[in-house]
Amino acid sequence: MPERRSLGSRVAIGVIALLLVGGVVVAIASFAYGRQAARSAYDRLLLGAANDIAETITIIAGQPVTDLPLSAFQLLALAADDRIAYAVRGPDGALLTGQDTVTPANPPRDGGAENIWFSDAAMGGEPARFITVTRRFAERDFSGTVTVTVGQTLRARNDMALGLTRDALIATAIGGLALMGLALAVIRRAMRPLDHLAEDLLARDPRDLTPMDSAVPAEVAVMIDAMNRFMRRLDRQIGSMKNLISDTAHQLRTPVAAIRAQAELIAEEPDSRKRDLMLGRLSRRTRSLGTLLDQMLARALVIHRTDSAQRLPVDLRDVALEVVESRDHELLSPQTEVELRIGPDPAMVLGDEMSLVEAAKNMFNNALRHGQAPVRIGVSTEGDKVSLWVEDAGNGPPPELLDRMGQRFERNAASRGQSAGLGLSIVRAVAEAFEGELTFERRETGFRVALTLDQIEETA
The missing domain is CATH 1.10.287 (Helix Hairpins)
Structure with a gap:
């Protein structure tokens, strides 16, 4: 026998898989957010240090001179494990102070501040982040632009990004475990009606x-x-x-x-x-x-x-026609006049044709045995209902028998013991099976027995 998994385990596996996929998405988003937050924070430190250096530049005897401020290096020292580099260059690119290996990058073409831009490059074989700040002078004895470039390695940035990601993942894992426990409890509670159903069936x-x-x-x-x-x-x-x-x-x-x-x-x-x-x-x-x-x-x-039997569309006109064309009346009551009354429009119902034909034959034969000539069989439509009816010229059974008509082995007094009393019982069983109704009606033209069913649209 193949192994069967419970519905609860299938739902639980689906919920766990959904939580795992959500955890992966949260991890990726957390890492991206951590990197962006770390870059934004340490870029501000670089900007502050570069601005502090640029603000100390002065023109003395027609030459730019800088006095490196302590505050700039205090800002950069917040990333204790990172190495730093800087360079201050004059209008002709000559190094005024700092490391000659630090060169300002070309300004970006896609916007940003005209005098401030960031770039990524290597510092001693290690990836680093650089900022370039320009300061323009237009004085009597000096005119031109002085650039300040400050760089810093990425160790502190990466540690900050990983820390933010780790904290987010820990919170996500705790929340995921709590949600998983709650989900399992809810699933178990939701599956409880099935357990009760199984217990009820077994008992x-x-x-x-x-x-x-x-x-x-x-x-x-x-x-x-x-x-x-x-x-x-x-x-x-x-x-x-x-x-x-x-x-x-x-x-x-x-x-x-x-x-x-x-x-x-x-x-x-x-x-x-x-x-x-x-x-x-x-x-x-x-x-x-x-x-x-x-x-x-x-x-x-x-x-x-x-x-x-499968229920299929049946035209009640075909049922009435088959009853008459079977010519059973010529054997049961050869002297009785028989009339068929069906219209040109389809009278479609949903049912089993064999059962409907059997019901129609029993109504028809019952009228032949116990009714008076002529006997008419036909189909009529009223609203969304279709009736297959049989009518004879007699008055029908006494009123006290009408309520019992259609019950098993109920014999009309007119039958004189020649009927089994099952004919209309068959018709009633067919009516109940197809959500229809068996009715008896005294009319001016005689006594009518009708099997009434819901009409359906004709199928192509």
């Missing part, structure tokens, strides 16, 4: 097919509703099987015993005239038993198909 009696409690979260309710619909279908199937077994045992015992008794009496009857009469009664009982068996099996088949 149920195998014969208990009642609906399960639907007071659960919406995500779980979808599964509960599907399970309840499945159990309802299964309950109907089992109920149909139980009814078929009990009906068979109950309804067949008497006619089978009567047929056996009559067969024995016929075998012992010497009078041929009486034997012929007894054979006639035996033939009628045999036909009645065959009708009972046909309807019992038809009812069981219809209930099974309404739960298992």
Whole structure:
């Protein structure tokens, strides 16, 4: 058996992966922010030192002279592990003071202050950051620009950037662990209805097919509703099987015993005239038993198909036409006039064609047996409803029987024992399976039985 992972573990793995991806993004952003913050802080120190040196430049005897201020080196000394370099040059590039290896970089072309710019270069084989500040003089005995260049290695900057990144990652890790713990607790709590559902299913009696409690979260309710619909279908199937077994045992015992008794009496009857009469009664009982068996099996088949067969668009006009074209009425009641009334417009419903045809045949045959000529079968549309109806010219059953019409083995008094009482029961089962309705109506033209279903749009 393949290893099965729980839904909780899958969600937990997804949350952990999301937190890890978020941690990587935060680490990258923290490092970028740390570098930017460190560069901005130490660039200000370089700027302050360069400005301090530039401000001490004076013109003496027509030559620029600088007195290096202590404050400039105190600023640069804040990065104790870094090396520094500086150079002060005159208008012709001549070195006034500092290291000859330090040369001012060309000013940038893309803007910035005209007299201040930064550059990156090497200092003794180590990366460094440089700033160049210019100071213009226009005096009687001297005119020109003096440049001050100050450089510093990047050790303190890198340490500051790493420190900021480390602190951000520590805070992120602590927060991530806290969020992970909270997420696992929330996931466990969210999965609790599934545990209760599993416990409920395990504790149920195998014969208990009642609906399960639907007071659960919406995500779980979808599964509960599907399970309840499945159990309802299964309950109907089992109920149909139980009814078929009990009906068979109950309804067949008497006619089978009567047929056996009559067969024995016929075998012992010497009078041929009486034997012929007894054979006639035996033939009628045999036909009645065959009708009972046909309807019992038809009812069981219809209930099974309404739960298992795929529902497809069906035109009720085709159903009515098939009932008439099967010409069963010519055998059941050859003297009865039959009329078909269907219109030109489609009457589409969603259902199983075989079950609908079986229901229509039972309504039609019921009218042929117990109604008065003429018998009409047709289809009519009213709003979003479509009705498949059968009507005869009679008054229908007595009012006290109307409420019981459609129940199993309910015989109309007019049947005189010639019906099994299952015909309209089959129609009612089809109506309930397809969310429809079985109705009985006395009209001016006669008694009408109608199977009414929801109409759907015609498919191409």
